[in-house]
Amino acid sequence: xxxxxxxxxxxxxxxxxxxxxxxxxxxxxSNYYLFWYKQPPSRQMILxxxxxxxxxxxxxxNRFSVNFQKAAKSFSLKISDSQLGDTAMYFCAFMKRNxxxxxxxxxxxxxxxxx
Amino acid sequence: xxxxxxxxxxxxxxxxQEVTLRCKPISGHNSLFWYRQTMMRGxxxxxxxxxxxxxxxxxxxEDRFSAKMPNASFSTLxxxxxxxxxxxxxxxxSSLEGVEGYTFGSGTRLTVV
Numbered sequence: 001x002x003x004x005x006x007x008x009x010x011x012x013x014x015x016x017x018x019x020x021x022x023x024x025x026x027x028x029x030s031n032y033y034l035f036w037y038k039q040p041p042s043r044q045m046i047l048x049x050x051x052x053x054x055x056x057x058x059x060x061x062n063r064f065s066v067n068f069q070k071a072a073k074s075f076s077l078k079i080s081d082s083q084l085g086d087t088a089m090y091f092c093a094f095m096k097r098n099x100x101x102x103x104x105x106x107x108x109x110x111x112x113x114x115x
Numbered sequence: 116x117x118x119x120x121x122x123x124x125x126x127x128x129x130x131x132q133e134v135t136l137r138c139k140p141i142s143g144h145n146s147l148f149w150y151r152q153t154m155m156r157g158x159x160x161x162x163x164x165x166x167x168x169x170x171x172x173x174x175x176x177e178d179r180f181s182a183k184m185p186n187a188s189f190s191t192l193x194x195x196x197x198x199x200x201x202x203x204x205x206x207x208x209s210s211l212e213g214v215e216g217y218t219f220g221s222g223t224r225l226t227v228v
Binding site: 033035042043044045046047050052091095097101102103104105106107108 | 146148157158160163171204206208210212213214215216217218219221222224
């Protein structure tokens with residue numbers, strides 16, 4: 001079974017600064033996908049960014065980018081120019097391809113952006 | 116599209132009562148997932164449907180839990196009888212191919228007293 005570990009339960013960052021959230025995963029698979037989801041206080045789960053394991057190029061979405069290190073099984077999320085609206089729980093998730101496409105989530109990191 | 120629609124948003128019930136949570140997936144999506152979120156256990160997959168057929172229900176905690184998907188636009192998660200330890204936020208999510216990620220509903224916060 002796959003496991004996803006987020007070692008930082010809580011983090012904080014000043015508005016406009018950059019913060020990096022860590023995620024590691026354990027798998028013997030070679031074909032998989034990785035995701036970051038954001039859960040603001042409204043509790044809605046929002047997809048932030050996804051990465052395909054066979055692509056070496058790191059995914060980016062506006063202020064959000066990832067550092068995907070396949071050999072190290074690491075998938076960190078970098079948030080640039082942090083905004084107050086980025087305050088949320090962030091979940092890293094793993095999906096093994098062709099196995100029901102089920103997501104396995106990490107325990108989450110609570111990020112607070114301070115003004 | 117209105118997204119994944121869950122109802123009710125909040126539910127408070129007494130121990131022993133039956134609880135039914137409802138979900139309407141995004142039209143055209145062929146996979147539907149029920150997750151439970153608690154502080155202690157995080158996000159847990161309860162059951163997964165593909166083309167209305169239950170594929171994996173290994174996450175369903177016990178026989179008190181059941182889920183159905185009678186058609187492509189509706190699913191229910193039922194707890195009977197409910198217990199205080201069932202208190203959690205229950206999410207429904209749907210996807211087309213899965214690899215693009217899921218779209219989640221707003222969740223149902225269940226409190227069993």
